């Protein structure tokens with residue numbers, strides 16, 4: 001049995017990971033989460049109290065972080081400001097949490113000599129042309145576009161430096177776009193699903209040609225568990241499930257799966273600097289560590305996700321009106 005500290009464990013992917021750990025191991029999890037607008041205690045509500053301890057606090061609080069690191073074997077770091085659109089509007093919280101927060105955790109990992117896994121995104125690599133045959137690999141140069149992705153890139157580089165300079169036992173993973181339960185309704189897929197449930201027409205940025213490489217959050221969690229168990233210290237692993245789809249295809253599939261005409265959506269103003277295409281080559285993780293995704297059929301994973309939002313309106317309804325008012329103020 002290990003004792004894990006999971007930062008950002010009340011957020012979308014972090015809470016999916018905590019559920020995954022409880023279901024697949026006998027590890028104990030301490031969640032450290034500041035409960036920003038993106039954190040939700042209800043995402044952990046059905047988990048047993050003897051397996052999961054919740055600590056409400058900030059990853060930039062060095063004294064609290066130091067105390068928590070003393071009591072665990074390993075740390076998985078999900079906490080972040082994570083929404084590109086918000087980073088264009090107000091970048092400062094992204095610097096505080098993604099850069100200073102990661103620095104604070106690394107200093108504690110160094111002091112307590114703890115195994116540290118850093119969660120990051122494929123957005124650090126910038127974007128690919130729509131017709132480019134290439135996909136991102138572990139050796140693709142960093143080229144982030146937005147305040148969000150540049151702070152994630154900065155946090156990755158801090159981790160690499162703490163490994164090299166101070167011998168911190170860290171690994172990094174960069175994952176493609178996640179979908180699944182417990183994702184905030186500000187994000188593309190849950191926004192469109194909950195729009196349909198509410199009788200609002202889905203909104204598509206621009207022409208909808210931008211391509212994302214979708215992976216179910218549960219597959220992201222199993223990949224992170226694999227890296228924690230078998231990953232080589234100091235190494236980076238890309239996580240992806242070969243799920244490339246453009247945004248127009250995703251909206252049309254949501255409408256089809258929800259029994260609506262596939263053209264019942266509106267085009268809205270595109271995101272500034274919108275990355276064209278992300279695509280992950282996860283060969284290294286699959287061949288060296290033996291990981292494979294469970295959800296290889298995107299439509300089946302999306303249908304599960306639609307069912308989850310249909311049956312958890314109490315979870316997402318409190319945020320929905322505010323999110324739509326925010327997008328409406330920007331013509332989106």
Ligand SMILES: NC(=O)c1ccc[n+]([C@@H]2O[C@H](COP(=O)([O-])OP(=O)(O)OC[C@H]3O[C@@H](n4cnc5c(N)ncnc54)[C@H](O)[C@@H]3O)[C@@H](O)[C@H]2O)c1
Nearest residue numbers: 008010011012013034035036038039058059079080082178
């Ligand atoms: N969503 C994706 O598709 C995706 C893809 C690849 C990587 N990632 C990475 O995965 C991680 C989690 O993403 P997500 O989509 O679950 O994000 P999220 O916004 O849903 O959750 C972030 C969580 O971190 C918490 N948090 C924020 N600032 C904090 C602070 N200063 N101290 C403590 N807790 C704080 C929030 O309360 C929230 O619970 C991020 O590092 C993100 O970069 C996300």
